Amino acid sequence: MSKIVSSLTSFFDRLSISKKLAFWYGLSLFVMLSLFGYFLYETFHQSIHHNYDRHLRFEAEQLLPHIDTTGDSLSIDLTGYSRNAALKSGVEYGTYVRLYNQEDSLIYKSPNFVDVKQPLNTGIPDRPEEYSFSSQWQDLPARTLFYPIMDDSGQLCGWLEVTGFEWTLHEELSRFRQYLFVLIAISVAFSILGGYWLSRRALTPVASINEAAKSITATDLDKRIPVNYQVKDELTDLAETFNMMLNRLQKGFEREKRFTSDAAHELMTPLSSMRSDAEIMLRKPRSKEEYQETIGRMLTEVRKMSEMVHLLLQLSRVESVHRSKPDIVSVSRITEAVADQHQESAQAKNISIQTQIDPELQVRAHEAYIEEVINNLLENALKYTPEGGSIDLQLKRSSGKVVLHLSDTGIGFDEQTKKHLFERFYRANQRDVQENRGSGLGLPLVKAIVELYNGKIRAYSEGQGEGSTFVVEFPLAKDKGA
Numbered sequence: 102m103s104k105i106v107s108s109l110t111s112f113f114d115r116l117s118i119s120k121k122l123a124f125w126y127g128l129s130l131f132v133m134l135s136l137f138g139y140f141l142y143e144t145f146h147q148s149i150h151h152n153y154d155r156h157l158r159f160e161a162e163q164l165l166p167h168i169d170t171t172g173d174s175l176s177i178d179l180t181g182y183s184r185n186a187a188l189k190s191g192v193e194y195g196t197y198v199r200l201y202n203q204e205d206s207l208i209y210k211s212p213n214f215v216d217v218k219q220p221l222n223t224g225i226p227d228r229p230e231e232y233s234f235s236s237q238w239q240d241l242p243a244r245t246l247f248y249p250i251m252d253d254s255g256q257l258c259g260w261l262e263v264t265g266f267e268w269t270l271h272e273e274l275s276r277f278r279q280y281l282f283v284l285i286a287i288s289v290a291f292s293i294l295g296g297y298w299l300s301r302r303a304l305t306p307v308a309s310i311n312e313a314a315k316s317i318t319a320t321d322l323d324k325r326i327p328v329n330y331q332v333k334d335e336l337t338d339l340a341e342t343f344n345m346m347l348n349r350l351q352k353g354f355e356r357e358k359r360f361t362s363d364a365a366h367e368l369m370t371p372l373s374s375m376r377s378d379a380e381i382m383l384r385k386p387r388s389k390e391e392y393q394e395t396i397g398r399m400l401t402e403v404r405k406m407s408e409m410v411h412l413l414l415q416l417s418r419v420e421s422v423h424r425s426k427p428d429i430v431s432v433s434r435i436t437e438a439v440a441d442q443h444q445e446s447a448q449a450k451n452i453s454i455q456t457q458i459d460p461e462l463q464v465r466a467h468e469a470y471i472e473e474v475i476n477n478l479l480e481n482a483l484k485y486t487p488e489g490g491s492i493d494l495q496l497k498r499s500s501g502k503v504v505l506h507l508s509d510t511g512i513g514f515d516e517q518t519k520k521h522l523f524e525r526f527y528r529a530n531q532r533d534v535q536e537n538r539g540s541g542l543g544l545p546l547v548k549a550i551v552e553l554y555n556g557k558i559r560a561y562s563e564g565q566g567e568g569s570t571f572v573v574e575f576p577l578a579k580d581k582g583a
Contacts, residue, residue, distance in 0.1 A: 118300065118307075122296055123296040123297035125296075127290075127293035127296065131289045134284075134285045134288055134289070135285060138284075142281060149267070149270045150233075153244050153267055153270060156265065157233065157245075157264075160187075160263050160265075161248040161263045162248075163182075163183075164177075164182075164261060164263075165248075165261070167182055168250060170251075170252045171252075175200060175208055175258060176208075184196070188212055189211070189212045189213050191213065194266075195211075195213045196211070196264070197221065197264040197265070198211040198264075199262040200259060200260070200262070202258070202259045205260075208259075218239070219239050222236075223236075223245055226260075229249045229251075229257040231248060232247045238264070241267075242266065242267045242268060243264055243265070245262060246264075248260070310340055313325070317347065371402040374398075374402055375403075378395050378398060427554070428467070428468070429463050429465050429578045430466055430467075430468045430471060431461065432463065432575065433458050433459060435468060436456075436475055437456070439476050440456050440458075450487075452489070452491060452492060453492070454494060455492070455494065457494070457497075458495070459497050462498055462577070463503075464554065464576065465554065473547070473550060474551060477547050478505075478507050478573075481543060482511060485511040485512045485569075486511035486512075487510075487512075493506075493507070494507050502574045502575065502577055503575045504573070505572070505573040505574075506570070506572055507572075507573075511568055512565060513563065513565050515564055522560055523545055523558075523560075524545065551575070554576070555576055556573060556576070557574045558572070558574075559572045
């Protein structure tokens with residue numbers, strides 16, 4: 102038995118979703134219609150018995166006036182009885198009557214009992230009340246009613262047994278049962294076919310999603326699953342979810358591809374320079390000073406490459422979706438700490454850093470990344486502000502946002518430079534920019550961090566030599582007491 106159940110389960114598991122749905126449609130309808138049909142059939146069956154009992158009761162009441170209960174014993178005289186013919190009729194249309202006294206002794210039976218080949222076995226009731234039941238007699242369904250006979254004082258003095266055949270009624274029942282079976286079978290068949298058609302139609306978008314998903318490869322991530330926006334259902338949500346997943350995958354692949362390309366491109370120049378220096382030094386013996394000078398140049402290039410790789414890795418981590426959940430951090434505290442760290446560098450260049458920081462401004466972010474943003478912006482301001490200049494740092498609350506406003510009196514930039522300011526490895530062609538060491542990754546890293554926390558960054562300048570202003574906005578987190 103367990104093997105059969107296991108085989109059926111395995112077979113069912115291999116069916117397609119549309120076939121499973123059609124099967125469950127049919128099975129559910131079959132169960133409901135079967136229960137309804139059984140209830141309807143039993144109700145009709147009991148109604149037929151109830152109506153036939155009324156017929157038998159009528160026959161018994163027609164016989165009561167012909168039964169004498171005044172003497173010491175019961176007697177019956179059917180002379181002049183209008184339905185005497187029924188008491189003599191055969192199996193199909195006859196009415197069979199027997200009379201019992203109080204001692205359950207048979208004192209009369211109708212003439213048609215003479216031709217009976219099979220005795221009618223009945224049991225007299227224990228209580229003085231009507232009692233009816235069905236039985237199989239002479240190969241036909243029969244119905245028997247025991248009718249209590251009372252004397253003038255209301256005492257039970259005997260029983261009148263009236264029996265008739267329900268064969269015509271049972272034929273109707275049999276026909277009704279057949280109709281039910283046929284209707285249930287047709288309904289279940291139509292439900293299976295209709296359910297299969299509907300499920301196939303409903304699951305048609307799944308096939309298109311499947312085909313589109315198969316056609317998408319690692320080198321072709323710009324494809325998307327078609328979405329029918331005129332129909333808003335679970336499959337539309339599924340397609341949109343797949344497309345969002347593909348967007349994330351495409352961004353991830355592009356991020357890794359860009360990281361590899363940028364690293365290869367930017368590291369090629371210092372590596373070529375180091376290789377050239379090494380090959381030149383190995384052509385013939387050199388003096389100690391020449392070796393030291395060459396090693397010094399190579400060490401400078403190594404430091405540049407290390408800084409570049411560090412920034413690239415930072416940028417890659419920021420853009421990665423795999424990171425810990427951000428906490429609520431105090432931007433006010435972080436800004437004060439970073440500004441204090443740069444005071445010494447500013448004093449060395451005779452640059453004043455003016456700060457105006459509102460207390461207890463909080464955002465939901467990673468503390469290290471917020472520190473990276475402020476640190477990079479201050480470093481750039483110090484790097485490109487000449488001696489004797491000034492830097493103004495403000496942190497304020499504005500319309501549910503934390504706004505960082507950093508202005509300097511540095512070299513500034515023109516409109517052309519502004520368009521490329523946040524591009525990777527971009528460095529303006531201004532002499533003041535090229536003379537300072539840099540990788541062109543600081544501002545792209547700042548922009549990536551700001552956008553990571555749904556913030557915005559903007560840059561302004563009146564032109565070269567007119568200073569610059571950077572404005573950073575973060576959504577304000579709820580206060581601790583809120």
